[in-house]
Amino acid sequence: MASQFPLETRYWYLRDHQLFRHLNSAELRQICLITNFKTAKKSEIIYFAHDEQNRVYLLKKGIIKIVELDEDGTETVKDVLQKGDLFGQLTLDDTEMEEYAIALSDYVTCCSFLIEDFEEVIRQHPSLAIKFTKLIGMRFRRLENRYSNLMFKDVRTRLLLFLEDWAEKEGTVENNAIMLKNYLTHQDMAGLVCSTRQTVSQLFNEFKQHGLIDYNRSSIIIPDLKRLKSLVN
Amino acid sequence: MASQFPLETRYWYLRDHQLFRHLNSAELRQICLITNFKTAKKSEIIYFAHDEQNRVYLLKKGIIKIVELDEDGTETVKDVLQKGDLFGQLTLDDTEMEEYAIALSDYVTCCSFLIEDFEEVIRQHPSLAIKFTKLIGMRFRRLENRYSNLMFKDVRTRLLLFLEDWAEKEGTVENNAIMLKNYLTHQDMAGLVCSTRQTVSQLFNEFKQHGLIDYNRSSIIIPDLKRLKSLVN
DNA sequence: AGCCAAATGTCAGGAAGCCGACATTCGGGG
DNA sequence: CCCCGAATGTCGGCTTCCTGACATTTGGCT
Structure with missing residues (x-):
């Protein structure tokens, strides 16, 4: 070595x-x-x-x-x-x-x-x-x-905070949106925010439906980080 | 000063x-x-x-x-x-x-x-x-x-672990049982194990009913620490 | 190209424990 | 000794999210 x-x-x-x-x-x-x-x-x-x-x-x-x-x-x-x-x-x-x-x-x-x-x-x-x-x-x-x-936030909020954090640390700007190269599975993210695979999957879909994010297995796109932040209660 | x-x-x-x-x-x-x-x-x-x-x-x-x-x-x-x-x-x-x-x-x-x-x-x-x-x-x-x-344990288990920990740190032996001088309210303990006042109160009563502990506002007595430990799943 | 394991989507229970509400008890200060 | 605020007891409803089960999609590998 x-x-x-x-x-x-x-x-x-x-x-x-x-x-x-x-x-x-x-x-x-x-x-x-x-x-x-x-x-x-x-x-x-x-x-x-x-x-x-x-x-x-x-x-x-x-x-x-x-x-x-x-x-x-x-x-x-x-x-x-x-x-x-x-x-x-x-x-x-x-x-x-x-x-x-x-x-x-x-x-x-x-x-x-x-x-x-x-x-x-x-x-x-x-x-x-x-x-x-x-x-x-x-x-x-x-x-x-x-x-x-x-202790204080629900799963939705924790997941949003996680995305926010990730975006600020590694996000690259691509035609006015933030792009994240995704190397984590839903299972991985579940571990990081203390939840389950299924719940993360559901929330991701919900976020997508609301236009908060767009994603596939290899990347996550956040069109409007401010809006995402504003949903963190 | x-x-x-x-x-x-x-x-x-x-x-x-x-x-x-x-x-x-x-x-x-x-x-x-x-x-x-x-x-x-x-x-x-x-x-x-x-x-x-x-x-x-x-x-x-x-x-x-x-x-x-x-x-x-x-x-x-x-x-x-x-x-x-x-x-x-x-x-x-x-x-x-x-x-x-x-x-x-x-x-x-x-x-x-x-x-x-x-x-x-x-x-x-x-x-x-x-x-x-x-x-x-x-x-x-x-x-x-x-x-x-x-992340992994329920409230009951966390509370038992908390008592176990406390007993080992501060417990004094008094006619074959462990005695804890209690300076915490249920509210306080709830904060420490991440739960609510009511739940801690309920669990304390349950523990008392099962003979696991005896308590009042100023002290907690654990007759058999081993038994308490054995309930931690 | 096609196959397979891994990743993701989806849904219907069900349980844990929070929340609000109220009663009861305790104990320290006047 | 009494009184009052704080601590504790108790309960039912309700929400969140976990669990298990199964379908579907994806991408790497041969």
């Missing part, structure tokens, strides 16, 4: 991340030595928690989904991550996790550290410590937000 | 927290200088987010509840915190929060830092950075856990 990447490439990959951007080249090369690189193509598994409970991951390129395994074998999409996001043992402890990550975009690259190594890096670069803490903090707030949505 | 506490007392309070325990006395005295101390008696507000979006708090003594304010004025108990727990702007950013904290035990003491000051402390004590990160991490996992409960 690692040998696919010449040192120079690894170096630039690291440097590209906001965590490491401020370090000088000697420091970066040092960190390079303890970094593991990995790639995957669409639909391939790039990370399986059960085998590597002791690594932190950084997504360098592409989009992945994190799928959680229930005790009884049920799989639920827990999160969709993008360039720059952290995953794996991001709390730097020994939490048991049953989850894996699958590439959603054509090419995915990520790097990882043993948590002991990563702690050492933090110890030696306090500024990095603060950046890391703030990244975890952002994740914390995002989860808080999802929790509060689940 | 601050003047209530002689320097020596403040020093020992700080030293008592796991974040600072490993620091030497010179370092601690330095940190003391930027620390703000506050106390409150039962039912008093000890923290109001709106006024102090830029401070991190450490609960030193006592028990508090964090109450979240909705846009429309609804109040929901979001968390119950104990000695050693963090609150306030714990992500060290500028997240808008509408919440406040109320003392649940007779005497509560907490200390706080401006986030800029706290960042500086972290910068100068990398080992503290790691401890802090891990504390946030624990909070993250706790929230993840609550989220997943809300």
